[in-house]
Amino acid sequence: MTAPAPHTGPAVEVQDLVFRYPGAADDSLRGVDLTIEQGDFTAVVGGNGSGKTTLCKTFNGLVPHFWSGTYSGTVRVFGQDTTETDVAALSHRVGYVYQDFGNQLVRPTVHDEVSFGPVNFGLPDWRARTEEALDTLGIASLSDRYTWQLSGGQQHLVALAGVLAMRPGLVVVDEPVAELDPQRAEEVYRRLADVNRRLGTTVVVIEHHAEFVARYCRSVLLMADGAPVWHLPVAEALARTGELAAHGIPAPQVVRLARAVEPEGEVPLTVGQAVGWLSARAARPVPDAGPASPPEAPAPANAPHPPGPPVVAALRGVRHGYRTVHGGLTPVLRDVDLELREGERIALVGGNGAGKSTLLRLLTGLKVPRSGTAEVTGTDTRSVRPAELADRVAYLYQRPEQMFLADSVRADIEMYPRGRRRPDTDALVADVLDRIRLSALADRDGRTLSGGQQRRATLGIGLAMTPALLLLDEPTSSLDTATRDDVIAMLDALADRIRCVVVATHDMHLVAEWATRVVALGEGRVLKDAPPAEFFADRELLDRVRVVPPQITALGTALGMVPPPLTVDECAGRLSTAVQEAGA
Amino acid sequence: MKRTERDTLSVEWVKLELLRTAYATRGGLLARLDPRVVLFWYVLMAASPWFTHNLTVLALLFALAAAAVVTCRVGPLVVGLFVFGLITETGYLVTAAWFFDGDLTTVLSLGELTLKLGTVSMASMAAFVSLDPEKLSDALLSLRAPALVGFGVSYGYRMLPILVDEFQTVIDGYRLRSAPPASRGLFGWRVLLRGAKITVYAFYPMMLNTAKRTRTTVEALETRGFTYAMVHSDGRRIRLAHLRVRPLDLAVLAVTAALIAAAYALGAQYPTSARL
Amino acid sequence: MSSSTAPRTTGSPPPAAPRRSLDPTDLGSAQKLMVFVLSMTLFGLANILTEVLPEVKLGPVELSVSYLAFVPVVMVCLFHPLYAALGAPLGEIVFVDLLMGDFSGFAELEGYIQLALGLYIAGSLVRDPLRRGRVALAAVVAVGVDKMLGGIVDIGKVYVGVADAEYVEGLAESVLLLEGVAFSTDLLISGLLFGALPAAYLAPRLHGRIEPLLGLAPRDPARPLRLRARISARFLLLGVFLTFVAMIAAFVEELDANFGVWEPGFIDQYGERFLWIGVSAALIVLVAVVLAARASARSRAARAGAPR
Structure with a gap:
């Protein structure tokens, strides 16, 4: 396998591209015409389901080589027709980092992972390429670590390094922000910009967040219904606020x-x-x-000030941690005292690993604190089983597919009330489906719904449990902005049903627009407990809890x-x- | 009933077990050898007891394997479990033989089998405790085993904590959302039944979610030349370049072979048979 | 659409037909790999679970779930049986034996071949995953074949490992007792409770839902696997079964020869009863296979007779 010859034309040329997945009723791409110049930093934007990801998968030949379907038109990458070269050959020119990048890592250690491509292709300079990719991204120090020991942000950089080790002319990154906290997403973007500038690598990102687009990209491609609407320089593109907003991308x-x-x-x-x-x-x-x-x-x-409304849940002197290899404990929460009161909308913030999810799990009773007490509506979580506590607390996971246990949305929503033999189950389920506007889709499997519908379905599952305390883990991650606003509006509308809502989130827009109280976790403690305005005014704290x-x-x-x-x-x-x- | 924090079947537990395996090589003799030589050593040891019925030879080989276990610093837990298994197995065989009206011959015959199986077990303990999974897959790859075996090992390392995490999440979802049994039932059979049912139900979402993950993984494998490497051998050569047989490796093999030969020679001098 | 990417009006006319429309039932190497990896991963996970499930030991009789057979059985019913069957046992070896530090050399190879063969045969017998009966039968066949082969190997070890095994009194009986008990409990627990029942529940539910996630077309009963594969599967099943029966028969012959030595009484009956459990389990499998073969022959005849 020889290195690809230098090419002077555009990086990507697409003509009349039409593609339909096998068995699908509609075309996913309908008549795409597009040119991406070499050295560009392009953002592909568009609502959920507009064909962004499918389009990007045509660049490295996964469509149509891997996904057999109905395909017509041409895609040329650095002058090469993708139907005439195979995926392996194209991978020397195009690198792809997935949205669920964790599944892209296939080797145990970082060094193995990054050298995987060059070694598979038998490139004699694989060692140099590996070092170079690690250095470029500043992760050479992680070289001998196991990939599952890394944080999400580090994993993303490793996935990117694995791709860069092939020295591609084009790198596609699918939604880097979706699963990372904002500071780490920022780091990924800085590195991408650096690669783009220094190596001249063409970068294509799929992105919902106009702010990242504004700061790092040079051109913007707006996709809608499987075809580009326009492809413009970034300043011109973002000035079209009305059009962007209409496609779910508020400026x-x-x-x-x-x-x-x-x-x-x-x-x-x-x-x-x-x-x-x-x-x-x-x-x-x-x-x-x-x-x-x-x-x-x-x-x-x-703001929380005693004597306020009645307490719904409380943590007193809570310590919790996880076992390490040597049998010791890694503390996650060192000493947490917290009272959650009726009518509050609480945002729990802090970097990855600050203990947000641990705190939520302690409130569900799935875990009990190693010391201290957790109480929900006056009941010590140690004294009852989690299944009994579920009458009062509902916990919604970050990834909706983990909430879809049954084979239809309706079955998932009614699982709880039906199991407890609520007499009004049918009416309750119908009402919940109505509120989350999914009555028409109630018999589909949750996984087949769009991102926003999935979130609404999980909210419905929580609602049907009629809890006093609702806990949500990252309810807005990987949603486009319009869908996110929809979810925030739905959270607003829940106020009458639920006494207290706690949201663990990286999404500072959600914090600013929805929360009445912010609890910032860091170093195993509550670092700040204040209304949002006061929280955002504390710049030193924002850095400490890794919040943008x-x-x-x-x-x-x-x-x-x-x-x-x-x-x-x-x-x-x-x-x-x-x-x-x-x-x- | 007060509940406390448990540490089994959680992500942390799995990660710990993985780390223990990965670092389990306590620096015994075989750990320093080329993995292919270790495999060859294992074949030699595992095959040696099957060519004789002479109890003297078998006892000597058994002792040799036991010495290897000590040299390779196999952990006390593994050895303990093995010894326990050996004793109960022997105990059972003796009882069964007596049940069926056997005599000392029967017991000795069964003892012969136990000696053979024990020797093989100890050889495999000594060999595979000295090889971490990556080394083993390198060795298998170099001996032309299918590339998928090596891949499976790496992928398992990578995915196991994630999968257990997800499974735990799904099970937790069922624990919270499905109704607990009203009573425990006789011997807690209702609880057992619910546990079994949840385990089965949990595979519905797990299978679908894992299918989605697999799609990304296999796409990534494709773009990063995994299937290319299955056809072209350049990558294989690079990956195995670090494997090298040194004098120590040959010396260990030679000494082992000599000891096995000595056991046979000694057995021929002082034969003992199960047939009285 | 704005001017920058307006549809071009010049150039050659678009091709009349799509350039590429692949047959979705055609399995590319990537799809094979995907089925393999999925099967490996899921069965690996299932085995981690059986590691922590409690076992009840009553002397030599071990009441434990030796594996969650329904997981790989569902895989071979839904996907191409060969790649699913090859992947699953590797999952057990990799996830539990290697990564959890319990690798046992040659014994792993035995286990791999036994289970892969069992699963492949089972999967080849299923044409329509929506038919619960066939799926349940497949689960019993998969476990049955695996355990029969296991029995053959164990008995073989006794023959090879013990000097003049056939003349040692009580040896055959002891071994047969052990094997018979293990076979019956495994067939009941792993084959039925954690095999047939859950598989019959899961396979129809997953059918049509899981395949699109992998970009595969669901298995279509109207377009079964090639006939050759199905026939060879039945042939294999028959082969395994006959070998097993031959093995038992050889031992029973030993017993016959030794009956005179035995003192009649409680002990013998006890032993015999256990023996009969093993034999009747084998009989059940035989009957099931005959029924399956007849049912499939009937449906094939029906299809052949139906107008095209």
Whole structure:
């Protein structure tokens, strides 16, 4: 196998591409025409199910070599027709990092994993390639670790290194942000930008988050219904806020703010640009907090302050940890005291491994603390079985397919009430299906639904348990923004049924727009317990718990707004007087 | 009933077991050899007792295998389990023989079989405790075993913690969402039945979810040249380049062969037979 | 659609028919690999479970779940039986024996061949995974073949390992007792309780749901495996069964020869009863096979007679 010859034309040329999966009723790709230039950093955006992933799988020949289906049209990668070369040959030119990258890692140690491709192809310089890929991504120190010991972010970089070791001209990365916390996703993007700049590698990312697109990409390809709508330079693309929003990709918050201030013309893409853009228009925050902003010092009414509403659940002096190889304990929670009260919407934040999921599991009774007590509605979780506690607590896992135990959505929702012989089961299930707007799809297996529908189905499972305390693990991960807003709206609507909702999340938009109380975990403790505005104002803490605040909050902080705004509207409101003054 | 934290069948438990296996090589003699030589040594030892009915030879070979177990620093737990198994097995055979009106001949005959099987077991303990799974798969690959065996080992390493994690999640889902039995029943049979049912039901989501994972994995294998390497041998050569037979390897084989020959020679001098 | 990627109006006309439309039942190497890996992974996981399931030991009689047979049986019923059957036993070796540190050399090879053969035969007997009866039968056949082969190997070891085994009094009986008991309990627990029943429940539910996840077309009863595969599976089943019967017969002959020596009484009956459990288990399998063969012959005849 020889190294591919240098090529001067575009990296990818697609003409009249039509593809249909075997047995599917509709074409997944219908008439795609597209050119991606060498050295570009392209974002492929579009709603769930718009054909983004299928399109990218045509670049490395998985479609149609691996996925036999109905295929017509041509895809040329660096001038080569993908139907005329096999997947193995194409892998020298195109690398692919999957959304579920964990399943892409097939070797036990990092070094083995990265050298897997070059060794399989019998490349004599496999050692050099491996070192080079590890160095490029700054993970040479992980070389001898087992891949299952790594954090999600490190695993993603290893998957990327395995791909880069083939020295491809094109790298496709499918939704890097979906399963990583924001800081680690940031790290992946920085490395990708570096590879793109230094090695001239063409990068294609599939991305829902307009903010990452704005910061790192050069061009944007909008997909809808299996075909591109347009492919434009990033600034031009993101200025089309209306079109993006219509396809489920709301523009970055700074863009929306700029549009609120000035309906036409150029827009800033990053927080830094926005500060300059605003000052050029003499828009400054009002010195005294505007009507929309709560006063700074005393906590607002929704902050936890005794004696408040009744306590729904409590953790007292909780310690918990896991066994290590040598039989010792790795502490995850060292000393946690927490009271969850009626009517609260609590966001639990912290980096991967901070103990968010452990804390939730302690509240379900699936685990009991090694010391200290966990109480739910006054019952010590040690004294009852988890199945009995399930009357009061519902826990929804991060990955919906882990919640789909039965063969239809209806069966999953009714499993709990039917099992407990609730007399009103039929009415309850019908009502829940109605509320989550899945009555029409109730007899399908949950796995066959779209991402947003899956989340709604899991919410339905939780609702049918009629719990006092609802626990959700990352309910918005890997959803496009429109679907995410839909889920947030649904969470809003639950307020009347459930006494207290706790969400463990990396999604700071969810925190800003939905939560009334933020509990930040780190170093095994509660580092901060405050309303969102106060939480986002503490920049030193944000770094410690590995949190990237929403763009609008970061902008507010950069402009000196105290407390920072949580939504675009709030920020615009607090700016408007200044803008009006400037205009006057 | 107060519940406390347990440490079995959890992801952590599996990870610990995996690490123990991966690092189980306590640096015994065989661990320092080329894995192919270790396999050859095992074949030599495992085959040696089947060519004789002479109890003297068999006892000597048994002792030789026991010495190998000590040299290879097999963990006390493994040895303990083996000895326990050996004793109960022998005990049972003696009882059964007596049941069926056998005499000392029968017992000795059965003892002969136990000696042979014991020798083979100890040889395999000594050999495979000294090989971590990756080394073993390298050895098999170099002996032209199918590439899928080597892949299976690596993939197992990779997936086992993840799969157990997912299985635990699904089981937890059933524990929470399906109704607990109203009473335990005689000997807790209702609890047992529910446990068995949940185990079966849990495979419905597990099979579907694993199928989805497998799709990504096999796609990734395809793009990274796994199937290419099954046809072309360059990759195999690189992967096995680190395997090298050194004088120590040959010396160990030679000494083992000499000891086996000595056992046979000694047995010919002082024969003992099961037939009285 | 905006101007930048408007459909081109120039150039050659689009091809009249799709360039490529592959037969979905055709299994590419990737699909084979996928079935293999899936089967390996799931059975490996199932074996981790049996590792931690409790066992009840009553003297030599071990009441334990030796494996969760329904997992690989469902695989061979739903997918191509050969690749599923080759993958599953490897899962046991890799996940439990190697990774959990319990590898036993040649014995692994025996186990692999026994189970792979059992599963392949079982899978080849099933044409429509929606028919619960056939799936259940497949589970019993898979476990039966595996355990029969295991018995043959064990008995073979006694013959090879013990000097003049046929003249040692009580030896044949002891071994036969042990094997008979193991065979019956395994067939009951692994074959029926954790084989036939769950497989018959799961296979129809997964049919049509799991295949698309792998990009495969579901097994279609109207387009069965090649006849040759099915016939060879039956031939293999017959072969295994006959060998097993021959082995038992040889031992029973030993017993006959020794009957005179035996003192009639409680002990003999006890032994005989256990012997009969083994033999009747084998008989059950034989009857089942005959019924299966007849049913399939009937349905084949029906299909041949049906208008095209």
